[in-house]
Amino acid sequence: MYVEALGLFDKLMCYPYLKPDSYTYPSVLKACGGLCRVVLGQMVHTCLIKTGLMVDIVVRSYLVSMYAKCNSFEYAIQMFDEMPDKDVACWNTVISCYYQIRKFEEALRYFGMMRRYGFEPNSVTITTAILSCARLFDLERGREIHKELINSGFWLDSFVSSALVDMYGKCGHLEMAIEVFEQMPKKSIVAWNSMITGYGFKGDCFSCVQLFKRMYNEGIKPTLTTLSSILMACSRSVQLLEGKYLY
Structure with a gap:
């Protein structure tokens, strides 16, 4: 209820003898991020500087997150780099920022830095x-991360597993993509699409359609990504009948 939260904050600011504290501002920043109110977020940022609350690691973490959710990635990264102390949430936010602006090497560099500084990466x-x-298309580094996860006994949830299927599929290592995919107890639509797209890259129309049929039998509703990937595979392999099957 972000609008209501900001409305109460506005009323609080009108009380002369009450001041927001380090418990107030994280919720306010979360509301600003949820509503993409970056201008209001910047005003709150100014208040934090004036009141000296920028020293609070939780407040700073929410500030980084707010800028990221408002797509102000440069501010988010700048805030992160200026933080003397960091938490896992902040690392996740800045790595995600670099990913969203398609600076994938930087995302991986910060991922490595996070681990070198002793922070334990989570599923995100x-x-x-x-x-x-x-x-x-960096199969070597992707396999290295996968190997480390297995050796550490990290639980591969649906998000991590789907990402692995996507990575192996895009890198042309379909054997490993299938292995990870088949080990998933509950397969997400992202994992299904990644497998179909992987076969599509190789022009394997037959496998795409077989997966599509299996997906349908298991009650998974296809998306536009699913259908476009199969049609592309049918086009590449010149399989008109298989393409008509989808129609």
Whole structure:
């Protein structure tokens, strides 16, 4: 209820004997980010500087997140770099920022820095790092991250598994993509699409359609990505009948 939260904050600012504190501002910043109110967020940022609350790591973390959610990635990264102390949430935010502005090498560099500084990556961090490898077609680094996850006993949730399927598929290593995909207890639509797209890159129309049929039988509703990937595969392999099957 972001609008209501900001309305209450506005009323609070009218009280002469009450002042917002380090518990107030994180919620206000979250509301600004949720509504993409970057101008208001900048005004709150100014208040934090004047009141000396910028020293609070939680407040700073929410400030970084607010700028990121408002697509002000340069401010988010600048805020992060200026923080003397950082938490996992901040690292995740800045890595995600670099991924969203398509600076995948930087995303992976910060991922490496995070681990060197002793922070334990979580599912969000690892998913973004693997997706960055996929966008760079960097199979070697992607496999290295996967190997480390297995050796550490990290639980591969649907997000991490889907990212691995996507990475192996885009890098042309379909055997590993299938292995990860089949081990998923609950396959997300992202994982299905990644597998179909992987076969599509190779022009394997038959496997695309077989996966599509299996997907349909398991009650998974296809998306536009699913259909466009299969049609592209049919086009590449000149399979008119398979393409008509979709129609």
